Each structure stands twice: as C-alpha cells, then as structure tokens.
Amino acid sequence: MEERFIILQCGQLYDGVSEAALANAAILWQGSRLLAVGRRGEVAPPAGAPCTVLDFPSATALPGLIDEHTHLSLPGDGRSYEEMVRDSDDLMAIIGARNLALHLRSGVTTLRDHGARNQVGFALKEALRRGYVQGPRGLFSGRSITCTGGHFHFMGAAADGPDAVRREVRRNIHDGADYVKIMASGGGTAGTLPGYASYSEAELRVAVEEARRFGKLTVAHCRATTSILNAARAGVDLLEHVQFHDADLAVRFDPRVAEALLQSGAYVSPTLQAGTQYASLLGLRAKQERGELTPAEKERLAWNESYQEERLTIFRRLLECGFAGRIVAGSDSGCFDFAFGHLQYDLELMVVGGLPNRQAIRAATSVAAKAVGLAERIGSLQPGKEADLLVVAGDPLRDISALRQVVAVVKGGERVV
C-alpha cells in the first residue's frame, strides 16, 4: 500500500540553511522523504491523494536537531565516572535505551554516541536497527580509544603506539563503529592530565589514516592546547572541547594553534553546556532569585559563573578567528550531571557567546549534518531529505530559548511527539 502524504502547516519555518525564516509555511512528505517545502497553499499532494494535515499556526518548524556528542550508556546523574563505571554493561545498555528516548522527545533526531564500554554501543545500535527501542538515528563510535590510564580508559580500548592504535581502530570498525573517537588529551577521568596531549601527532595520524581507509570520520577529545595542534596536524575531522589548557591547566588562547586548526578544515564542538555545567548553573540561578542559596551554593554559583565566562571567552576568540561556520553542537550528555534532553542549552550558550541565532541553529542542523557525514540525508528541510522535524512554540530566531518549547517531533516521517 502507498504511504499517506502528510502536510505540516506552521506559523513559520526555518530550513536550517537560509538567512531567514519563511512565514505561513507548509512541508509535505510521504513515508520518510520530504517532497516539498514552501508557502501554505502552494504546497499540496497530488490531486485526490489521501493526505493527513498537521496544523501548528503559531509554531516554528525546523530540521530535527543533531547532537554530535553524547554518551548514551552513562546516566548523567551527578556521579563521577569512577562511580558510573561500576554499573554493569547490561545496566549501561538499559541506561542507553532510556537516554535515547529522552533525547528524541526533546527534538534530537540524530545523535553520535562517543564511546561506550565493550559491546554496549553496538548493542544499542542493533536495538535501534531492529526497532526494539525508540530513539534518534544513531551513529556509534564503539569504544573510545585512549592511552593506558588515559581519559575513559575503562571503555576497553587502551592503545599505546601507532600499531596498537591501528589495531583498536580496526577492531572497532569491524565490530560496527560508524566513526572513530580518540582521546587526544586527558579529561575528567581521575588521574588523567587534561593539560597534556595523551597521543603524539604520529599516533593520531595512524587513527585518521586507518579510519579513512574504511571511509570513516574521526573525532578527537582535545582539552590541552598541544592536543589541539596534534589533532589539527594529523587531519582529525572534528575536535571536541578545544579548551586551550596549558600544562598547568591555565587557559591561554593561542591564535597560532587556532589558525592551524582553521586551516586543517576540522569542525569544532565546543561542548559549552558541559564546560559550564549549565544545568547546575540554571538551578543555582533560580534558587538565587528565590533568595534560597546556602553559603556553599553561593560559592558554587560564583565558581560556575566564572568558569562559564572562561569557556565563553575561548568561544568568542574562535568566532573572531573565523570558526562560525565550523561550530557544531554537542551536549556531552551522560557525563557528570549532564542529563539527556537538553541539547538546546548548547545553542543558548552559543548565542550568549555571540553566534547569531540562525547560525546556532545551523550548528545543530545543516553544519552538524556535514560534520557527521550525513549532509545528503539530514540537517535541512529540503525536498529529498529525511522528514526529520522539530516544531516549537514561539520564534527561536528571535529568542533561542524557544527551542525548549517542544510542540512536535517527527523522525523519518513519523510523528514521535
């Protein structure tokens, strides 16, 4: 039986690529494929064809969001990594199923999973493929690759030296990895050193070459300035965090390293909500407004605000260097207390940091689609693309926080919210 046509009419539409939104718009699709996008009244199914009409006269329709950086198998419940990894692989898979649902309901229709232990990522990938769980379209890195004792060393893919890195890339890809995640510096894992590169340029280059041999992209976790330079020179496709930490952990923006990164053509995911612990910050600000902060919370809030300013300062410097079109949204959900369902916070912080609203939206739609290698299929509302849509109340091109007011979510043509 032919699938029904569906028309969604909305107050306005932002297609993820244009300079401005289109008022009184309509989108037509059949099955999972977008057929037409335009003004209401001008978009119609073939004469006489049965068609379902969805009408949101005061809402804005956008492409479904893409979260380039998540950790599905971690609960984001405030515990440390060392506590979280006491969960069994079985429990981690169940956590992943829950997180998939949370992100989908919030408007994320595609995500990357940046490293799960052993086979957990691949089990989630297969569960999605079989339709056992509902979630965004998923791209899975499998185990994140790291040096002995390095950031996320408990994921089951420690590798030292070019040969070992090559072996881990091959193991992951043959287990089903869609791309390769490698830890180029220390991070939040106890004992690791975020101010130091944990891999040489030569080791990273092997990961990139080996991934490319199998047609895969690479992502590197880079907090140390030296790791940013190594990853840029090695040709890594996307860099995470990009915090410009010196060995002493002080933050010192280095314009020459930024220039090398820009010239490399890599995308940058600044993970602003993770870097600023934005969810906690919002909670503390709300308590402050009610006059309910304890002295300890006051101290915590001050630290949080200054840390946010430090992260946004680096973000502004990157924008000044010409990175606006290469910024990609990534929530780092699952880590610490970064619960799933809040990719929108990253876009809000990008706007605070000086990115225009429409460009912040592109960072989670059309630019993100290019960065994850799916630009042909997703990231914009154009005929031929997947019918992935987020419908929100209000106008996120004027007020970015409107993205949180989810009215409907459509993934692959099917309304899921």
Ligand SMILES: [Zn+2]
């Ligand atoms: Zn991460």
